[in-house]
Amino acid sequence: MEWDWNFVWQILPTLVEGVKITILATLLGSVLAAVVGMGIALARRSPNKFLSRPVGFLAEFIRGTPLLVQLYFIFFVLPDAGITLAPLVAGVIGLGLHYGTYTAEVYRAGIDNVPRGQWEAAKACNLSAPQTWTRIILPQALPPMIPALANYFIAMFKETPLLSAITVLELMNQAKSVANSSYRYIEPITLVGVFFLVISIPSVIFLRQLERRYSGRPGR
Amino acid sequence: MPSPMIEIDKVCKSFGEFQVLRDLTFTVAPGEKLALIGPSGSGKTTILRILMTLETINAGHIKVDGDHLWHKPANGNLVPADEAHLHLMRAKIGMVFQLFNLFPHMTVLRNVMLAPMLTKRTGRKDAQSRAMDLLDMVGMADKATSMPAQLSGCQKQRVAIARALALSPKIMLFDEVTSALDPELVEEVLNVMRKLAAETDMTMLLVTHEMGFAHDFADRVLFFDGGKIVEEGKPDEIFRHPKQERTQAFLRKIIAAGHRV
Numbered sequence: 001m002e003w004d005w006n007f008v009w010q011i012l013p014t015l016v017e018g019v020k021i022t023i024l025a026t027l028l029g030s031v032l033a034a035v036v037g038m039g040i041a042l043a044r045r046s047p048n049k050f051l052s053r054p055v056g057f058l059a060e061f062i063r064g065t066p067l068l069v070q071l072y073f074i075f076f077v078l079p080d081a082g083i084t085l086a087p088l089v090a091g092v093i094g095l096g097l098h099y100g101t102y103t104a105e106v107y108r109a110g111i112d113n114v115p116r117g118q119w120e121a122a123k124a125c126n127l128s129a130p131q132t133w134t135r136i137i138l139p140q141a142l143p144p145m146i147p148a149l150a151n152y153f154i155a156m157f158k159e160t161p162l163l164s165a166i167t168v169l170e171l172m173n174q175a176k177s178v179a180n181s182s183y184r185y186i187e188p189i190t191l192v193g194v195f196f197l198v199i200s201i202p203s204v205i206f207l208r209q210l211e212r213r214y215s216g217r218p219g220r
Numbered sequence: 221m222p223s224p225m226i227e228i229d230k231v232c233k234s235f236g237e238f239q240v241l242r243d244l245t246f247t248v249a250p251g252e253k254l255a256l257i258g259p260s261g262s263g264k265t266t267i268l269r270i271l272m273t274l275e276t277i278n279a280g281h282i283k284v285d286g287d288h289l290w291h292k293p294a295n296g297n298l299v300p301a302d303e304a305h306l307h308l309m310r311a312k313i314g315m316v317f318q319l320f321n322l323f324p325h326m327t328v329l330r331n332v333m334l335a336p337m338l339t340k341r342t343g344r345k346d347a348q349s350r351a352m353d354l355l356d357m358v359g360m361a362d363k364a365t366s367m368p369a370q371l372s373g374c375q376k377q378r379v380a381i382a383r384a385l386a387l388s389p390k391i392m393l394f395d396e397v398t399s400a401l402d403p404e405l406v407e408e409v410l411n412v413m414r415k416l417a418a419e420t421d422m423t424m425l426l427v428t429h430e431m432g433f434a435h436d437f438a439d440r441v442l443f444f445d446g447g448k449i450v451e452e453g454k455p456d457e458i459f460r461h462p463k464q465e466r467t468q469a470f471l472r473k474i475i476a477a478g479h480r481v
Contacts, residue, residue: 120274121321125335126310126387129303135334139325 001186008187011178015188018174019195022160025091025170029160030153032096037103041111042133044104063101068162070094075166091163091170099156103149110145111137147211154203158196171195223286225250225391225423226271231280233266233447240266242447244280250390251421255434255455258444259470264427268393271425272315273306285312285390311339314384315393318400320376322368322383328355329364332383339387347386354382358412374405378412385416392416394426398433406430413437431474435459443467 043055062070075090085093114137122132161172175188224247233241240263248254256264269275270282271289281298282289291298292305301309323331332351336342342350355361358378368376377397384392394413398406410433417424417437428434434441434455441458443451443466451464462468 115321117317117319117321118323120272121317121323123274123310124272124313124315124317124384126307126339127335128307128339131338135338136323140323 004184004187007182007184008191011182011188011191014174014178015171015191015195018169018171019199021088021168021170022157022172022195023199025088025095025160025163025168026153026157028092029095029099029156032092033099033103033152033156034149036096036100037107040100040104041107044108045111059101059104062097067094067098067159068165070098071162071166087163087166087168090166091160091168094166095156095160095163099152102152106145106148106152107141109148110141113144114140143214146214147207150203150207150210154200154207157200157203161192222250224248224283225252225285226425227281227283228267229281229283231270231282232278233263233270233275234278240447241277244448246442246449246452248423248425250423253417253424253437253439254426255438255441256425256427256444257429257431257434257441257458257470258450262444263447264442264444265395268315268395268425268427271391272313272393273310284309307339311387312389313391313393314387314389315395316377316380316384316397318396320368320373320380320400322376322380324368326367327364328360328366328368328371328379331368331379332386335383336386351382351386354385355379357385357415358382359408372405373401374408377401377409381409381412381416389422391423391425394424394428396427396429398428398430410437429474431459431471443470445470 040055040059044052044059046052071091071094074094075085075087078085078090118136118140119132122136127135160170163170164173164176167173171192175192179185179188226248228244228246231241231244232239240261244263244267256267258264266275270277271284273289277290281291287309288298288301289306289309290301292301293299322328323334326334329348329351332354333344333347336347336350337344352361352364355364358381360375360378360382363371363375363379368379371379381397397413398409401409410430413424413426413433414437416422426434426437436455438455441453441455442449443458443462443464445466451458451462451467457463458467459471462471
């Protein structure tokens with residue numbers, strides 16, 4: 001087994017195409033997870049039990065089952081119900097839903113950390129419920145949760161190879177197809193690892209900066 | 221005799237098994253300054269919280285400025301108030317909290333401007349000039365651009381008073397507003413309240429352990445124990461010549477703890 005630099009240069013453009021899809025899936029998945037998580041967190045706090053209970057159950061269900069199974073379900077089972085999705089769309093939905101159940105816990109903790117007195121002051125100022133959320137609670141709850149959210153998005157990034165199982169042509173899938181057609185695994189799979197490392201190390205450094213920036217909370 | 225500003229009629233309130241208020245009945249006249257005193261757990265703070273709609277009631281009726289607070293008339297019957305009705309009623313009432321509860325992510329000025337801009341659609345310019353007037357009145361105009369975290373407790377509480385005044389309430393509720401403050405600086409806040417009482421005809425209810433201040437400030441004092449009014453009267457009657465055994469015992473304890481009466 002020998003490292004072949006010529007082969008590396010030959011397959012690099014194909015892998016770069018894969019990296020683009022990996023990054024795209026991560027970004028779209030993160031946006032979806034951020035939105036879904038907020039929706040779940042707000043629904044679970046709703047006084048309406050017909051909303052909070054089913055959403056809570058669904059969130060626990062999604063968190064308690066593997067992402068790979070969910071991806072298979074979305075891509076291979078839903079077409080039986082007449083819902084056919086492109087691979088990337090199915091992958092982003094899978095990532096967004098799965099990680100949305102985790103970010104929901106981050107939102108929940110962040111919202112719970114806002115002192116009860118803030119809710120009471122908002123009421124004494126006669127603010128409506130939407131005004132209380134958008135002007136008082138979320139502006140205080142969101143900044144401290146940014147590092148935790150970013151942490152999940154980095155974790156999501158490293159799980160994108162699972163999308164190769166539903167034919168998304170992301171980095172891992174491109175590497176596998178290159179490897180399968182040339183019978184050489186060492187270069188493509190090593191490069192996959194290198195690509196992930198090259199992206200996640202700066203991400204983690206950026207995350208540490210976020211943590212430093214938002215660790216100090218404003219006083220009462 | 222003008223009709224009362226606040227009418228509390230046979231109000232009951234429980235937290236689980238613990239009954240905080242038992243068939244409580246009293247009225248407050250417009251412009252009256254009322255001090256509520258008593259041991260902790262006697263229900264005095266709960267009354268303020270119920271008036272601010274932070275707590276519901278289990279039984280009884282409350283009228284504020286002639287309208288039901290927790291109910292509204294519908295086809296000749298009284299039904300529980302909806303959010304729209306509570307919104308109308310809350311506009312008549314302002315509250316200052318023991319722990320200030322300023323919004324920490326906004327400047328002092330924004331804290332005071334926010335409620336008029338959001339609930340009365342007051343324009344930015346009008347809201348700002350009114351907020352500056354109020355901050356001036358509480359002696360905090362020079363801190364308008366500061367963040368709450370940069371202020372001392374007394375300064376925060378003065379801003380909180382300005383914020384509560386911004387909606388021009390008819391009733392102001394003060395819930396142990398000096399309890400969390402440095403004793404040497406308590407006077408700063410009390411002076412603002414004296415000024416407020418002298419310059420406005422607002423109805424004011426205060427829950428306090430500052431017996432000296434209650435004595436000078438209040439028109440009438442209610443002594444609470446066990447969710448009931450044990451004794452009520454003019455400050456001199458309550459503080460100098462309390463009739464009830466429990467009032468006497470409470471005042472002795474307060475004096476022993478170093479509070480002046």
